[in-house]
Amino acid sequence: MTMDETDFSTQHSSIYIAPLRIEKTSKPKRSLSNASRKSRPRSQPHSRSQSASTYSHTSSHQQITPPPTPNTSQDSLAQGPGKEPAPPFQPFLRAFYEFHPNFSADSSTVTLPLNLGDVILVHSVHTNGWADGTMLSSGARGWLPTNYCDEFDPEQIRPLLKACAVLFDKFRGGSAGGLRASQVAVTSVVAGVRHLLETTECLTREASNVKSNDGIRRTRKVLLTELSALVKTAKRLPGHSEYSSAKPTTEDVTDEMILRCFKIVVRGVRFLDIWNQRHNLQNNFSLEEAGAAQGEDADDHVPPTPPADSTTHSMAGANSVRGDQTPEGNTEGHDTRSRSSSLQPAYALARLNVTHDVLLSYLGSYIGRLYHEARFTPQLQLTQQESVRAARELLAIVEAVEARDPKAAALVFAKEAMDARISALISAAKEVVSGCGKLEEVDEEGIMIPDSGKKLVDAATGCVRGAGECVAKSKFVIEKIGDFELHLGPFDIGLGITTPEGKLIDDAIGLSASAKAELERQLMPPPPTPEKIPPRPPPKEDPLDEKPLPTLPVSELEVERPTADTTMAESNPAFSTIVPGSPSASLPRRSSSASVIAPLPQLTPLLAQYDNVSETAQKRDVDSKTLLQKSIRADSIGASSITTADYTISSSVRGSELSMTSTRATTPEPVSSTSISTPLLSLDLTLVGSQISLESGSGSEILVPGKQVFEDLTFNRDGQITGGTLPALVERLTVHDSTPDAVFVATFYLTFRLFTTPKEFAQSLVDRFDSVGDSTTGAAPVRLRVYNVFKGWLESHWRKNVDDEGLETITSFAEGKLKAILPAAGKRLEELAEKVSSTDGPLVPRLVSGIGKATTATTQYTLPETPIQPPVVTRNQLSLLRSALTGGPNPTVLDFDPSELARQLTLKESKMFCSILPEELLAQEWTKKRGSLAINVLSMSSLSTDLANLVAETILDATDPKRRAILIKHWIKVADRCLELNNYDSLMAIMCTLNTSTIGRLKRTWELVSYKTKLVLDHLRAVIDVSKNHAVLRARLRGHVPPCLPFLGTYLTDLTFIDVGNPSKRPVSEGSTKQLINFDKHVKTARIISELQRFQIPYRIAEVPEMQEWIDAQIDRVHNSKTADVQHLYRRSLLLEPRETQPRPAPVEPSTPAAVAPKESQKIDLFSWAHAFKVPTSAT
């Protein structure tokens, strides 16, 4: 464990400059379930607890209850050695109860009615316990309550189930692998059936089992019949060509195959049931018993409603009475919680609230632990991870909201601030750990947290505050734009983002093996006592004896249960963390719950007052003293509620309880006071009270000493740095008492070379290191931060050649001063310095770099459920292409489908666009005449130009007006397809040509273009309209979900204007002569760059290499052609359709005499001028 992991800057940079990782979650609905399905680690459950962990992978960030249960903990520690990756498995559920919804939750949601014994293929499970699944017997897809079902995975049929899932994935998941893949899928289904028959000893008809039992014989026969039907169907799969033009047929066949496969599973299950019955094994689904559960009064057991309807949540929760909570509640809670992979559409507001509550509960627990344990225990670390996960999810939601209304600047700021705070929390934790010094000797006691523990508290409180603000701003936006369905996948945020970080923290904290074991032991829930669990009387033969139900989505219910059930908390200590915070947290915002918690109206004014405090505290750094005073006043009033809290909280977790509540108190309540229901207020006050006790308990260290004054800095109204001297900026980069602002850090790394030199920057850092001396209290963190800034620079932001001049300073600093004080850091920095001088490119791949992004993005952004469409290329076309490449006749664009041309063009441009590096966009690098580093920007602009010229050339190549008209129509189609693909860059290029006078003047040609085509053209013209600063185009891009290829030109213009329109220096204040670096300019630059990076997501388009090559050849030809410039093209246009003799004189045109015969005199005049003009030119 070295200090290497204490790198906050790298993360920061990615956060701001490339905010993609978070934004990725906003994507169309269809992709979601599949995305997670495909990406989530699957395990083959051998036991219940293991199967639970299957889910927890995906959803741990979504968990509602700290502390994490063993499954999660294993999970989060799973990166460690010794844990094999579990084989993938697709979860199946089996209905244990009838479910016939007699309430219509929402007309937009489809609820699957369940019959006893139904088998369901689950695509995803929502936090509230509803699952998105496909009923195997009918093939119908919809929502179903998981608490009515149990995991279905008997050993005998497991391979079959797995095969079924694979097959479904294959055909529905878009992993089109051609004929071979489908053959494999079918083969595995056959193998699955075989396995089933083998293990049940029914493989042959002569087997005694088959012979002796009629039921087995019959069901076996049906099963085999179905199997042969599947195999037959599979044979119809057209597979001789990869580029099958008979696509519809293929889809029909695959649909049928899926249905057949489902049937096989259904038959197999029936067979197994009969077999089990025969062998007196568990059999709960024989038809005779099906009616067992039907006598129940359905109303008593209304399961939670589908997630789309938030008002019924709490109602459902209230109904599912689980009064006698036993410790198993924990297990269950976990079980369901981990199930909740939360892929489902939910309304943004609801999701926002729930996630916010989850986050608060974690953070609360986290802070509480900090106070009461004063050491960095593994549990604490886990809580931190959960907090970070929850926070990331919250951010993802906020991001989604923002995508709807990108103009909400306040939201963006809040989001960025939140982002920064999360990073602050992480880095604070790492710092605590690394600052500890003897990391190798961490034992079960955890790391003793020095005074710096308060830093963690600060950071966590900051997160709470940030979250509150984010939520408030998001709600404001949602109110404005209206609620919308939100589709977020946990993988994207959970695993995609937090796992690396989580791992980092893991490493940073360096849990020893024993600590882990201890952790697992502590978190292991008591053995379940399932008898008490079932939400309704089980069927006669209780299946729960052996397999406890993956019960109701307990955690969800608890969170949303309107009645704060204190007994539950009491009886379930491990679970109780959730009790005071979560119910109250989530409920007040649900309309149905307002009445549940007794309101304490008399406290309202106080809270309002408190709100003021926290709000001001937000703007600047917290003046803790004021806060303390205010909260003391709150204390007396809140005392009564404190007792309530005490009552509910078991002693073991009281700390976290209190802290949770206290955090809540510090949150500026996001909702306007009118919209807050009273229960929340009362709770908040409770928490204010407890905050006091906590603060007094842990001493005055919470009161941060006065902030350093940054004399040479200027801020704008949002608290963002707008200017400063280099030392002041460097100081800001290495503040002692808080983590530097992420936006600031990222911007600094990206742009510092524009206002200083690498050498100067290095020296400033060294000076900063020296300046803190020994006496200052903040010296240690500052030194560490200086080191971290160096490290972030070298690791992720080093620019070979440009930065090398600073290397000497860095090396001598590392060897000398740094090593003397922080030997490990010094050594590490030395190593890094050595590495950067010997390696090209960044040591740690930057997330901002196109390549790194492309890889992470592919999995997250694309829409796996939409299969990659097979290219529309006939074999004939392919052979045309091939022969052209080997010297045969060159095909024309008319030989190819416009859609395919558009796709291949898009693919080509997208590759270039995705590899644009941020440094290409700085300081108008791309306009440099020679030696420009902006290779990708330039190749993109050159491609656009060449494409435009290619369009003109193909049209002008045709001598027949009719053919020209056909070509024009063809290109309009290509442009239209480009628009469909959101490829605005190619659209722009093609449209430019169609709008040129060269093409536009061909009257005879245009007369032959149909009205319909002209309408399309008009539509496209409107899109690329340049007026009002490209208003149409900008509006389209604003809320755009990638993949998308924006027109690069607007970014380049914006960057140019920012560069030119903002001075590089600014006065300290109006009229002051002292000039500061205009940092604001760089912040703006970074913002535009990050906006561009938002779209650096590759397309999911199948490449046709032959066509790519052909297009390349065409582009190259045009590029190198001397006649493909505007002048020559125009001349050709004149030749094709000579100017009609009109009174109007022809424009001055240096073209062939034949073409411009009428105006010869003028032309000659021009030439003479040009001549006269050029002679002195060469003379000078």
Add this chain to the structure above:
Amino acid sequence: MQHRREYHIVILGAGGVGKSCLTSQFVHNEWIEYYDPTIEDVYRKVIDVDGRSCILEILDTAGTEQFTAMREIYMKAGQGFLLVYSITSLSTLTELSDLRDQILRIKEADSVPLVIVGNKSDLEEDRAVRRDRAIMLSQKWGRVPFYETSARKRQNVDEVFLDLCRQMMRADVGGSGSGGGASGGSSEKVYQTPRKRRFCVIL
């Protein structure tokens, strides 16, 4: 309220001649804190020309000079043109001819409201283009107004736009048929302006 006429001005010229500087100086009279080039009406400005108020929308393609194919689309949108070169680079002046040809072609006219702008007049020590070179060009083009400006020092910036605006207004009133007339009318000024308003020329 008086109906305001709206005019579109397109700024053209080689990369690095300071087009964007000229534009941003004209649009914003001073450096402003929140200069955001991405918003819709950042390049729109209401100006008073001889007692008549009109809206100018400025189309500046700065930064996208390499997208030569896009040029026409901008030109099409414009009614008046600022052809900008830098007095520190002769090639930027010669490039203007192609631009004008293209404009005339697109507009199918032999004259359009247009001003030649020699920018960076504050960099006298780096001057590479003598003034008479530009005046010569102006004559060739039918006495097109010519100014030397310093966007950085904000010299002659407003004048350039005002002149162009007057030309556009005249063309507006005169109608499309008398394209030559508009140009001719302004020719009186042509020779005056550079002399009258030379700020940085040291002869």
